[in-house]
Amino acid sequence: MRHLAKRHELRxxxxxxxxxxxxxxxxxxxxxxxxxxxxxxVLLSITLAQSWNVLAGYAGQVNLxxxxxxxxxxxxxxxxxxxxxxxxxxxxAGALVAAAFALAIGAAAFRLRGAYFAIGTLALGEILxxxxxxxxxxxxxxxxxxxxxxxxxxxxxxxxxxxAVSVVAVAALSASRAGLGMQAIRxxxxxxxxxxxxxxxxxxxxLALSTGLAGLAGGLFAYYHIxxxxxxxFSPHWTFDALLMTFIGGVGTLHGPVLGAILxxxxxxxxxxxxxxxHLLIFGALFIAIVLLLPGGLVQAAERARRLVAR
Amino acid sequence: MSGLAQQLVLGLLIGGLYGLAxxxxxxxxxxxxxxxxxxxxxxxxxxxxxxxxxxxxxxxxFASLLLVVPLSLxxxxxxxxxxxxxxxxxxxxxxxxxxxLIGFGLALALHTVAVLLWTADERSIVTPYGGAVWTVxxxxxxxxxLVSLALAFALIGGVHLLLTHWxxxxxxxxxxxxxxxxxxxxxxxxxxxxxxxxxxxxLAGAAGTLVSVGYSISPSIGLEWTLKAMxxxxxxxxxxxxxxxxxxxxxxxxxxxxxxxFGGPYREVVGLVIFVVVLVVRPRGLFGR
Numbered sequence: 001m002r003h004l005a006k007r008h009e010l011r012x013x014x015x016x017x018x019x020x021x022x023x024x025x026x027x028x029x030x031x032x033x034x035x036x037x038x039x040x041x042v043l044l045s046i047t048l049a050q051s052w053n054v055l056a057g058y059a060g061q062v063n064l065x066x067x068x069x070x071x072x073x074x075x076x077x078x079x080x081x082x083x084x085x086x087x088x089x090x091x092x093a094g095a096l097v098a099a100a101f102a103l104a105i106g107a108a109a110f111r112l113r114g115a116y117f118a119i120g121t122l123a124l125g126e127i128l129x130x131x132x133x134x135x136x137x138x139x140x141x142x143x144x145x146x147x148x149x150x151x152x153x154x155x156x157x158x159x160x161x162x163x164a165v166s167v168v169a170v171a172a173l174s175a176s177r178a179g180l181g182m183q184a185i186r187x188x189x190x191x192x193x194x195x196x197x198x199x200x201x202x203x204x205x206x207l208a209l210s211t212g213l214a215g216l217a218g219g220l221f222a223y224y225h226i227x228x229x230x231x232x233x234f235s236p237h238w239t240f241d242a243l244l245m246t247f248i249g250g251v252g253t254l255h256g257p258v259l260g261a262i263l264x265x266x267x268x269x270x271x272x273x274x275x276x277x278x279h280l281l282i283f284g285a286l287f288i289a290i291v292l293l294l295p296g297g298l299v300q301a302a303e304r305a306r307r308l309v310a311r
Numbered sequence: 312m313s314g315l316a317q318q319l320v321l322g323l324l325i326g327g328l329y330g331l332a333x334x335x336x337x338x339x340x341x342x343x344x345x346x347x348x349x350x351x352x353x354x355x356x357x358x359x360x361x362x363x364x365x366x367x368x369x370x371x372x373f374a375s376l377l378l379v380v381p382l383s384l385x386x387x388x389x390x391x392x393x394x395x396x397x398x399x400x401x402x403x404x405x406x407x408x409x410x411x412l413i414g415f416g417l418a419l420a421l422h423t424v425a426v427l428l429w430t431a432d433e434r435s436i437v438t439p440y441g442g443a444v445w446t447v448x449x450x451x452x453x454x455x456x457l458v459s460l461a462l463a464f465a466l467i468g469g470v471h472l473l474l475t476h477w478x479x480x481x482x483x484x485x486x487x488x489x490x491x492x493x494x495x496x497x498x499x500x501x502x503x504x505x506x507x508x509x510x511x512x513x514l515a516g517a518a519g520t521l522v523s524v525g526y527s528i529s530p531s532i533g534l535e536w537t538l539k540a541m542x543x544x545x546x547x548x549x550x551x552x553x554x555x556x557x558x559x560x561x562x563x564x565x566x567x568x569x570x571x572x573f574g575g576p577y578r579e580v581v582g583l584v585i586f587v588v589v590l591v592v593r594p595r596g597l598f599g600r
Contacts, residue, residue, distance in 0.1 A: 062408060108591045115346050115407045119541045120590045126538060127583045134576040236534060240415050247412055278427060284420030291412045292397050295405070 012255040013171035020164050027153040036152055042265045043159035044220055045245055049257035050166035051213030052242035057252030058170075058179055059206035060186025061110075062118045065125030066214055066242055069098040071132065071234030073215025078140060078222035078230075087158070091219030098215030099208045106204045113189075122236070129234035141227035155224045162220055166213050170254050173209065182206050186252070214242075248290055250299025259298050318567040320450050326563020327460035328521055330556035332536055333543030334467050335514030341549040342487040342507035344403050345395055348414035351537030352421040353512055357383055357519025358528035359429055365436050372436045372524040373458065376517055383516025387509035390417075399504055418533055425530035435527035459521040464556060466517050470510060471552040483507045487550065542586040 023043075027036060048070070055061050073094035080090035105124065112120045142150070173179040181202045184192035193199050218233050241264070249260025267286070271279035294301045336350045347353075357379055364375040394417065398409045443454040474480040479502070485493040486503040494500050522528055522536075539562065547558030562582055569581030 111591055120587055123583045123586050127580055130580050278423055281420050281423040284416045288413055288416035291409060
């Protein structure tokens with residue numbers, strides 16, 4: 001059974017990577033910036049959703065302070081990049097800082113279980129957001145020379161590469177022994193401990209991977225946006241977005257967050273154009289409907305549909 | 312020194328509202344094991360409800376509680392029937408996750424409704440006696456906020472009495488303690504869930520009313536109040552209404568002291584840091600069992 005599931009996941013990984021490869025020539029073929037921007041947002045969202053999925057979907061820990069790590073990644077990457085560091089190195093540094101911070105607080109945070117972990121991390125995210133807002137109240141705008149040299153295609157390719165990295169990371173995790181251990185913790189932490197799984201070590205591994213990817217996503221955002229308030233990437237809506245996309249698609253699967261990210265971004269953009277004023281109302285209602293009617297997300301819905309057809 | 316004393320008084324006054332805001336959340340979380348992250352949005356709606364009652368009917372803002380609280384109770388019933396009633400059917404782990412999801416969806420929807428109905432501006436209810444100040448020993452006490460504090464305490468005390476003396480109140484407490492045992496003794500736990508959720512929403516409505524009278528509301532205050540309420544719930548632990556009220560006062564005072572020591576912008580940060588520390592050191596709360 002496990003063997004089959006693993007092959008299933010690897011097939012999905014190959015499929016997603018092929019689809020991403022097919023998107024590579026898009027900037028050459030399409031000149032419309034709005035299309036490229038939307039695809040960019042989808043790719044950024046895939047990374048964001050996968051990063052959250054690692055900890056919640058595999059290790060079963062609902063982190064509501066995810067935005068803190070997106071924000072740290074953005075802050076470090078933006079500062080280094082404007083200072084002259086190549087963007088890839090700057091983003092890497094951002095990811096390292098985010099993961100290091102996560103590990104520093106991880107042991108304490110994992111003393112909390114279930115809903116308390118969720119509340120605690122939510123508070124942690126708000127601590128960082130408020131502090132950054134107090135320390136850096138000024139808007140961060142790129143220097144004129146950088147704006148002059150701004151190419152959307154560069155951001156696009158970086159986003160494409162990052163989405164591929166996140167998919168490969170989750171695929172490798174789900175096929176690994178560590179990934180299996182995390183899933184055991186998700187199902188029953190005491191039982192996992194009793195059968196020799198080092199729960200804390202694995203949870204910290206998942207946390208580091210998750211926050212490192214979040215830091216990369218933040219770095220990409222810092223590279224993409226011309227001007228924003230430094231506290232913006234710390235805003236809790238990054239956490240909510242990641243959570244919504246992951247659950248809409250299917251938490252704890254490889255392809256769920258990808259499908260969720262596509263649906264989420266496209267739907268949100270479409271509704272925003274169609275019903276400017278109350279698109280968030282429709283969106284919120286739709287989202288609630290998905291949670292109530294399809295608790296396992298799109299992945300489970302597809303599974304059910306397939307079984308119905310097969311019958 | 313009198314600056315500090317004045318801040319402490321202000322902290323106590325707002326702390327009562329923190330307690331009231333947290334009481335509803337604590338009840339829902341303790342009984343249904345559902346974490347309603349849209350609790351702050353329910354407070355926000357209560358505030359606007361009072362705002363409307365005052366503006367359209369010309370009632371006294373404190374008297375508007377008599378309308379806002381029943382309306383909030385009805386809203387709570389509807390939300391339970393429409394949304395959260397489905398969530399409580401799942402096992403506890405799934406319950407927390409699904410309630411987070413539904414809460415976020417609900418918060419998004421309610422926020423948008425509020426912006427459409429009342430615009431994104433900050434508002435507060437202006438009363439003829441709003442500026443009245445009572446000076447005691449060099450400290451100035453806003454009469455409106457003092458009355459708010461007293462009402463908050465009265466409401467929480469009332470719910471405490473309901474939970475300890477009313478038949479269904481006892482059923483709610485039994486369900487919170489151990490729903491399986493409650494079910495075995497013949498308690499209709501779905502009814503207990505429904506009542507607890509409705510009372511929780513009613514408390515949120517009352518808190519919103521008092522916030523809009525003594526302070527100010529805008530469609531985006533939801534998350535801030537949800538966080539305050541969560542902080543107090545964790546400080547106080549589950550299971551005691553009076554403990555929750557005290558927890559609210561503690562948070563108000565802690566914020567006030569930190570505003571004096573570290574400066575205004577950091578009052579929120581200090582509150583949150585205290586919260587995280589308490590959470591890690593005493594996961595069941597300062598007064599929890």
